[in-house]
Every structure is written in structure tokens, then in C-alpha cells.
Amino acid sequence: MQAAAQAAAADGLDGLLVTPGPDLLWLTGYQPTAITERLTLLVLRDDADPQLVVPILELPDAESAAGAGAVTMRAWRDGTDPYAAAAPLLRAEGTYAISDSAWAMHLLGLQNQLPESRYMSVTQRLPMLRAVKDTKELARMEAAGAAADATFGEIVEVPFAGRKETDVAADLARLLREFGHEQVDFTVVGSGPNGANPHHEAGDRTILPGDMVVLDFGGLMYGYGSDTSRTVCVGEPTSQMREVHEIVRAAQQTAFEAVRPGIACQEIDRVARRVITEAGYGDQFIHRTGHGIGLTTHEPPYMVEGEERPVVPGMCFSIEPGIYLAGRFGVRIEDIVTVTEDRGRRLNNTDRGLTIVE
Numbered sequence: 001m002q003a004a005a006q007a008a009a010a011d012g013l014d015g016l017l018v019t020p021g022p023d024l025l026w027l028t029g030y031q032p033t034a035i036t037e038r039l040t041l042l043v044l045r046d047d048a049d050p051q052l053v054v055p056i057l058e059l060p061d062a063e064s065a066a067g068a069g070a071v072t073m074r075a076w077r078d079g080t081d082p083y084a085a086a087a088p089l090l091r092a093e094g095t096y097a098i099s100d101s102a103w104a105m106h107l108l109g110l111q112n113q114l115p116e117s118r119y120m121s122v123t124q125r126l127p128m129l130r131a132v133k134d135t136k137e138l139a140r141m142e143a144a145g146a147a148a149d150a151t152f153g154e155i156v157e158v159p160f161a162g163r164k165e166t167d168v169a170a171d172l173a174r175l176l177r178e179f180g181h182e183q184v185d186f187t188v189v190g191s192g193p194n195g196a197n198p199h200h201e202a203g204d205r206t207i208l209p210g211d212m213v214v215l216d217f218g219g220l221m222y223g224y225g226s227d228t229s230r231t232v233c234v235g236e237p238t239s240q241m242r243e244v245h246e247i248v249r250a251a252q253q254t255a256f257e258a259v260r261p262g263i264a265c266q267e268i269d270r271v272a273r274r275v276i277t278e279a280g281y282g283d284q285f286i287h288r289t290g291h292g293i294g295l296t297t298h299e300p301p302y303m304v305e306g307e308e309r310p311v312v313p314g315m316c317f318s319i320e321p322g323i324y325l326a327g328r329f330g331v332r333i334e335d336i337v338t339v340t341e342d343r344g345r346r347l348n349n350t351d352r353g354l355t356i357v358e
């Protein structure tokens, strides 16, 4: 918490305001069972101890989760004004970074109390807050990645042809849980033309022999995320399917090999994009190359043009180039990669060649 407060001060902010969500969980260990209209607000300043404005009925849970003494509790009671309780913890003309997911009514309540105060999103000002993982976090990321890999190892053995996408998606969810995930966030099964839509989840299309099928799945294990994609072919692929798959594989590999401390996030995107563009499919690579992952499955840093910040050891993010041929098929290959002292290390290690399924 002190490091976060210092980072905020170094960025010219008077403090950091955190409402329930992944940042609060990461900073304090506290995650309210239900996020409600009642204000819960962690106030971090580098010139004061951490303070948590909390509904009095939530106080026992907050105290036991955050650990005695780590945070000064400022409990408020129903029937009193929580924003009046929070206001003395802030500077009247201060500038604060506030959680992206803070409810508008809470921000409006603070602004009403302190009309001269200013607020910016945490992602805008401190996007790398949770980006660097410590050893314990990395161990959980690795376990989640291994469970996703085990899921892929099993899914290629199930029948595809003649079943609906939703049936294969259900298999993916069941396997992720069997291999230890407590939460499944997404199970994309994009068969044939559906694979050309990167955010197609799974529908009632029946998978046919000859289909390419994009599989993209992940969730949380021990609280940390997995996210991996492979594209398989039901039976024999055409030569164009093989060609497109090979281009994506080469783009993913080249981007992975570019990872090292100090390289800008956008450079990883450029490296992957260059391979695909030179092969003639640049217009069909319609999304950024990757995203950070940790307590959530999509978060900063983003591997995208314009993100000039460097990657540093301990960061974890996806490398997931793709080619999407509208009306026909798509290919995406995705691994989570962490940054070591001198290079990248994959947390997903299943075969990146074109796997044939039945």
C-alpha cells in the first residue's frame, strides 16, 4: 500500500482512491462479498496511513481480511452521509486517481463534498500498479497456465464434428474446473466462419468436418488468471488453412522472441503485426497483440500501438496474434508470457502446430 501511495505521489497525485474490485483485493486482501451502493473506499496518501471508509456492517469482514492494524478503519452507519465521512481524508483541492470501476454515484458524492477536488482513472494514471508479479503471484499464474494447458491436452481428444460449439465449450469449462480453476471466465469455440469473429463465444452452430475451430479459454485459479488460444482443424485442412495457421504461428513466435526487459509494449505488437503484414494479411489482424493478466483476465499493460511503456521483469501478458477471414475461418494462437531478467518465458506450452481433431 505504501508503494502504491508513493507511486501516486511521484505521479503528482494527492492520493489513490480504491473501491471494491481487483485493486482493493490486491492492496488489502479485502474483497466484499457483495459490491453494493454503500460506499467502501480505501484512501492511500504518502503522507498518511492507509484508511478504509467502510459500512459498519462490513467492518468485521474488512478487519479480518485486511489484517489488524494494517488499515485504519473509518466505519460509517446507515443514515449518515458516507461522503461526509470520507471528505476529511482528502484535500479540498486535491487530485486523486480513483478505481476505474468506482460507481458514478460514489464519485459524484465525493465531488459534491469537495467541489474543488479532481479525479482521474487509475488506469489512466497508474496503469502498471498491479502489472509486476511477485514470486508468489507468479507461482499462481504458472499453475493457472498449466491447468489451461492440461485442458487443451484433453479437449483435442473429444469429438468435434457433429457437435455444437456450446457442447465443446461446456467440455472446456468442465475441464478447467477439473484441473483446478475456481472460476471460468470464457470458453470461446469459434468454428468455421464464427472463428473469423475474435469475440464470438460459442453458439449453436454444429461443427463440420473441414472446419477450423478457434479455442480460447481461461479463468481464475487461486485467484489468478489463465488465458490461452489454439486453433485446431476438424480433419484435413486446406493448403490455405495450413498457410494462414503457419503465419500466425510465426508471428506469435517472433513476438515472443522479442520480449526482453525494456522493450516497449507497442514494439511487441509491431513485431507480430510485421510478420502478418508481410505475409499479406495485415488487414485481417484486427485486434491488439496482447493484454496484461493477473487478478483479472484482461488488464494493463496492453501490447498495442501507442503504449510506449516498457515491459519489466515480473510482468505477465498475452501474445495472441490472429488472422480473421470474414465468412470463412479465423486463426488465433495465444500464450501468457512473463518477463524474466533477460527474456520472455511462456506460461502456456502446448503444441503451437496445427492440431487435427475428429
Ligand code: ZN
Residues within 6 Å of the ligand: none
Ligand atoms: Zn479479448
Ligand code: ZN
Residues within 6 Å of the ligand: 216, 217, 218, 227, 228, 229, 320, 334
Ligand atoms: Zn484468450
Ligand code: ZN
Residues within 6 Å of the ligand: 227, 291, 318, 320, 334
Ligand atoms: Zn487474451
